[in-house]
Amino acid sequence: MAEVLNIALLGRRNSGKSSLINMVTGQDVSIVSATAGTTTDPVKKRFELPGTGAVNLIDSAGIDDDGEVGKKRVSKTKELIGQIDMAVILYTANDFGSYEQELARLLQKAEVPFLLLHNQSDIIPMSEELSRALSQKYGTEVLEFTCDPFSDEESSALMEKFFEAVSNTIRPYVSKTILEGLVRKGDEIWLICPVDSEAPQGRLILPQVMALRDVLDHDGRAVVMKPEQLQEMLSSPHARPALVVTDSQAFGFVNKVLPEDYPLTSFSILLARSKGPFEAYMKGAACVEKLKDGDRILIMESCNHHSSCDDIGRVKIPALLKKHTGKNLEFEVIPNLEKTGDFSRFAMVVQCGACMITRRQLMSRLKEPMEKNIPIINYGMLLAYLNGILERSVSVFKDAR
Ligand code: SF4
Structure with missing residues (x-):
């Protein structure tokens, strides 16, 4: 854990x-x-x-x-x-x-x-x-x-x-482990981890480390690579991975390059499944198409000072959501575990991956919007939806052991 x-x-x-x-x-x-x-x-x-x-x-x-x-x-x-x-x-x-x-x-x-x-x-x-x-x-x-x-x-x-x-x-x-039911003895799991200007200096981020540890705990093998190494990996003789997990940032690219019959998901979706209200997030995805001009979207971060998450929540998601819906949407961000005054002002709540907080902290944060039936979703699932790959990313859970 x-x-x-x-x-x-x-x-x-x-x-x-x-x-x-x-x-x-x-x-x-x-x-x-x-x-x-x-x-x-x-x-x-x-x-x-x-x-x-x-x-x-x-x-x-x-x-x-x-x-x-x-x-x-x-x-x-x-x-x-x-x-x-x-x-x-x-x-x-x-x-x-x-x-x-x-x-x-x-x-x-x-x-x-x-x-x-x-x-x-x-x-x-x-x-x-x-x-x-x-x-x-x-x-x-x-x-x-x-x-x-x-x-x-x-x-x-x-x-x-x-x-x-x-x-x-x-x-x-206590949350499930990040790969619960998805890895067993001898499995090879590919972890695709971008090392770019947005990655923290000299270390992997928490969900990547959690996945590595989970693979080892189950006596599997982890192959860690950058997105740009994926093509070379696929062209060389290789064991077929039981699962490929990518950072949400590289989702679109990996989805294109990876053959369709290779099971693919993202760290953020794994986190949503292990500690978040996964079914509620899935319902939230279905509500994207109902957004209207003038709707307010609340972006909820859960820690401070993470440039990559700032970028996803504050820049990429607003831009992609506006482009996808063609609507004039307004965005508000709450950082750290700060509270917002009134959730009823929002048409949708987009929660970050929540890698730095516990399941109870996350559920306590989402309690009010869920009680008020405000659609909720997390970064990874929204990015997957907007890239048209949510279905592929969650289909890996159907046969979860
Ligand atoms: S807790 Fe949220 S904002 Fe902080 S690093 Fe994790 S996903 Fe990003």
């Missing part, structure tokens, strides 16, 4: 969030102090969750913070809920009061899975009766915990329990 999941620690001031992040990561990431409200902005620390992969553990300001500045911190903590994949609500002294209930309500509303952790159990042990009632009410695990264990053995046992509970909670929400 290549995506990095975000797990927030939520709770009142002095419920031990900072101590927990320090204990899990084995470092003094957060300042721990008996003075309530030491954590202001959310603090992130990446670590490897056994059996799941890389996660960001996020410390947050106490939900009971007060005063002018305190209220701002609380609102930042609440904003965080829209951007995370999972939460741990910490409470102490068997006091699961209005603050914790409000957090649970907000998490349920945002459909964020969470578990409950009774902290400081070395001082006041967890009430079995309350934890059973909470577990039943919220359908989640309740962990008895302390950040002040007696011994190394107790510390290891607590960490093991914590990791297991987090893994069990988050596992159903």
